[in-house]
Amino acid sequence: MNRCARSVGSLLALLALAVLLVGLPWALVHFVGWPLPDHVPTWEEVEATLLDPMSNEFVINVLVVVCWIAWFRFALGVLQSVFDLVQDITWSPDRVHGPIRSAAATLVAAVLLTLVTNRALAAGSVAVTDVPTSQPQAVVATVRVMPGSVLPSDRSVVDRAASAPHGHVRVVEEVRLPHNGIYDSMWRIAERVYGPGGGARWPELFELNRGVEQADGRSLVDPDHVRPGWKIAAYIPETQAESPQQVPPPAGVVPPTETPVPAEIVPESDGGWVEPGIDLMTGVYISTGAAGVISGVLVASQMRRRRRYRIGSGERSDLERPRAPVVVALREAHRVEPNGKREERELVDLEPRAESPRVPAPLGVRRGREFVLNLASVHGLGLIGAGAAAAVRALLLHLLTTQSSAGNLRVLVPAEDLRSVFGRNDVQDMPNAVEVVASLDTALDQMETAILTRARRVLDEQETNAAVVLIASPAAHAHRRVQAVLDNGSVLGLAGILLGQWSAGATVAVQANGTVSASSQALRDKLAGIRLFTLPAPDASDLIAVLREAESDQAVPETAGVEGEHELSTSVTVTQRSRLTIKVFGRFRLSFDTVGAEARELSELLTPKQREVLVYLALHPEGVRREALNEAVWPDSRPPRPYNSFHNTLSVLRRVLSDATNGSMANVVVNALGRYQLSHEFVTVDLWQFRQTLERARAADTDRKIQLQGAVDLYEGDLAEDLSTPWIEPFREAARRDALDAYGALIHLHGKASPETVLELLERARMLDQYNEGIYRDIMRTQAQLGQYTAVPRTLALLTSVLREIDELPSPDSGDLAELLQRRGNAPVLAS
Structure with missing residues (x-):
């Protein structure tokens, strides 16, 4: 029997040796391949590899190289042992044969120990995966326990006082004694306290x-070391406290000293604590x-539509547009709390400086409080893991709802990264605060310009600029540049959210549930114990669309009145208060209109x-960014002060208009959501009226003749014909073509x-575009x-004269048409 056992043991050892000598190299070659570079790396490649974050491929290749070295040392040790046996040399346990023999002996001992341990396990055991360390996804220990070894939670104490x-x-839960070799852990305690699936909340329990001092005088400082008998406290919903698992403590058990609730989450006497997060379970x-x-934006949009509705118009298109399910669900879930109710917030700033602007970003919820992180202080927040994209989408939404409403946010996102985050291609229609750029390099160009501009403004003690947040993947070629921008811009309101590992700042691994x-x-x-906010891609698109729609809706000028009296109602609205009237068709004109007084011309007060x-x-009623306006009007402006002329001109313009109108028109140019625009409350522009009239003419339920006639009457000449600057030419030609189209549609209707009437309209159209041969x-x-008929040859002669000006x-x-018409009228043909 002993001989048989020894034979089986020898065969197992021989099999293990064969696996190590032959199976390991085969597996490395078959599954991984050659781990070293296929060419001699250049210094730039070596530098990039050492400085950039380690990729998965790099880590695997390093491990494979280490495995090959270990296998080679082990093979040499086996060969040396075989050589000794052939020479009949006794291998004593006390004999030292150097590091090679030690490595081989260690590996063989490890294999044999594993085999012996596996033989001792019961055949009917089940596998349980536990995560007892501070990084649950990084270290996973697999153990086997006998069925029924998990005890029910019969030692929990509910302390309602x-x-x-x-x-x-x-709730107070006691750390248990080892059972069948399995020690208690924070993960198991969290599952007993919070129920099945609650083990992932162990960081919250640890925090x-x-x-907290325990009965033995020690305290919990390491989540991997909890001692039997320690009392672990937690807070659970009161409805769960009725569970039969929470029972009174056994006789003789004295609960430990109360663990005070941190002051920041103790509810006020009026019950002012509000749950800071809404979970739709989707x-x-x-x-x-x-x-x-989101709820406020929807209500405001609804009120604007009610205000603009013209009684009798029958307009119902805005009511036919269904809201996305996530929007409806959020409105139902959100309740306006009574006075005194408030949300608990926790702001984390890694570099608290009074003079540094913050970029607060609601990140998630921890211990019943909203967790807000100053993004600028992190020098780049990298997000990885299955829930990284969902967290980025939620971060973007929270930045837009908390920052852009005050006009102090600008988000730069490369188009490719935006498509990657949202998982779709049609994501270009973003809110005004989000600027989609061509590439990461383009975004970095703008951020570097912002650093130079803001640094100068800080020296000049000027007002703080809006926060600039970069959302992008940290490309290897731009690693140093991104790091420099985020480091230098952290004190100037610049921040970054990186889609990947970011060793230069901070990296967070996010699970799918946040x-x-x-x-x-x-x-x-x-971040211990925090749950990040998350948003699926479709829901994020729907919610951001609400914000974008509200911006577009807000930019539409308000009108009101009864159908059939619309023009009268609009004019009454205009004359009921003081307004500035800007006319850009023909020569630029600016006038100030007040009730009961003649309009005053203000054009001469303005500089070119x-x-x-x-x-x-x-030309941009919905507003325009400062960079675009500055580039058009001052194309030669360059750092270090590229916007000096812009801000000086705007400041003087506001002061001139305020003085000329006795202070009533001080806010003609406003900054809305980071975009400069004319105030629709105080300004009327003939171009806006022209576009609105054309829009009404396109509607099927309107009198197109009246609307088109109103449009062509508004067109008094080329767009700002006294302005000679290259940027206006495309706008000028587009407006001219709009007017020509309106004339064409009106002529067709008559x-x-x-x-x-047609002849009169054609003459007006000819004056608008005198080189258009079709009009003649x-x-x-x-x-x-x-x-x-006698006028036909004169028209042909006029056409010939006009075309000669352009050598045509x-x-x-x-000519054939003129001849045909002359013959029809028996009139003589006029030679050209």
């Missing part, structure tokens, strides 16, 4: 009990504040640059029924229809 957050009670988890902003599984040293103590700024803003041919046809001649079609 202790203070606790609103709607919660305090609540960190440093992957949507956002702050109560963000949900409140739980933080690991984080770098800078945030390790700060001030007029140019007003024209540019009139048709043959009113040739006199239509004039000749209409003249013939009216019997004015009329086409044969025009």
Whole structure:
């Protein structure tokens, strides 16, 4: 029997040896391949590899190289042992044969120990994966326990007398003795306290009990070391406290000293504590504040539509647009709390400096409080893991709802990264605060410019600029540049959210449910027990669309009145208060209109640059970014003070208009959500009226003749014809073509029924575009229809004269038409 056992043992050892000698190298070659570079790396490649964050491929290759070295040493040790056996040398345990023999002996001992241990395990055991370390995803220990070894939670104590957050009670759980070789852990305690699946909340449990003195005089300082008999306190919803698992303590057991609730989460006497997060159980988890902003935006948009509704118009298109399910669900979930209710917030700033602007970003919820992180102080927040993209989407939404509403946010996102985060291609229509750029390099160019500009403004003690946040993947070629921008810009309101590992700042590993599984040293103590806000891609698109729609809706000028009296109602609205009227068709004109007084002309008070700024803003009723306006009006402005002329011109313009209107028009140019625009409350522009009239003419339920006639009447000449600057030419031509299209549609509506009106409209269209040959041919046809055959040759002569100015001649079609019409009227043909 002993001989048989020894034979089996020898065969197992031989098999293990063969696996190590042959199986290991085969597996390395088959599954990994050659781990070293296929060419001699250049110094730049070596530098990039050493300085950039380690990729998964790099780590695997390093491990494979180490495995090959270990295997080679082990093989040499085996060969040396075989050589000794052949020479009949006794291998004594006390004999030392150097490091090679030690390595081989160690590996063989490890294999044999594993085999022996596995033989001792019961065949019917089950596997349990436990995560007892401070980084649950990094270290996973697999153990086997006998069925039924998990004891029921019969030692939990519910203490209703202790203070606790609103709607919660305090529970005390005892650390248990080892059972079947399995020690208790924070993970198991969390599962007993919070129920099945609650083990992932062990960081929250650890934070609540960190440093609390236990009965033996020691305290919990390491989540990996909990001692039997220690009391671990937690807070659970009061409804869960009725569970039969929480029973009174056994006789003779004295609960430990109360662990006081941290002062920041103790509810006020009026019950003012509010749950800071809304969980829709669909992957949507956002702050109560963000949900409140969404609800407020919807209510405000609804009020604007009610104000603009024209009684009798029958307009119902805005009511036919259904709201996305996530929007409806958030409105239902959000409740406006009565006075005194408030949300608990915790602001974390890694570099608290009074003079440094903060970029607060609601990140998640911890211990019943909203966790807000100053992004600028982190020098770049990297997000990795299954929930990274969802966390980035939630971060973007919270930045837009908390920062952009005050006009102090600008987000730069490369187009490729935006598509990656949202998982779709049609994400370009973002709110005004989000600027989609071509690439990471383009975004860095703008951020470097912002650093130079803001540094100068700090020296000049000027006002603080809006926060600039970069959302991008940290490309290897731009690693140093990104680091320099975030380091230098941290004190100037610049921050970064990186889609990947970011060793230069901080990196957070996020699970799919928003739980933080690991984080770098800078945030390790700060993020323990936090659940990040998350948003699925479709829901994020729907919520951001609400914000974008509200911006567009807000930019539409308000109108009101009864259908059929719309023009009258609009004029009454204009004359009921003081307004500035800007006319950009023809020569630029600016007038101040007040009730009961004659309009005063203010154009002569303005400098050419001030007029140019007003024209540019009139062409962009929804607003324009400072960079675009500055580049158009002052194309030669360069660092270090590229916006000096812009701010000086704007300041003087506001002062001039305020003085000329006795202070009533001080806010003509406003900064809304980071975009400069003319105030729709105080300013009327003929170009806006022209565009609105054309829009009404396109509607099927309007009198198109009246609307089109109103549009062509507003067009008094080329757009700002006294302004000679290159940037206006595309706008000028577009407006001219809009007017020509309106004339064409109006002529078509009149048709043959009113040739006199058609001829008048054609003459006006000819004055608008005197080189358009088609207009002259239509004039000749209409003249013939009216019997004015003698006027046909004069029209042809006029066309010939005009075209000679540009060295052209009329086409044969025009000559043939004139000849045909003359013959029809028996009139002589006028030679060209």
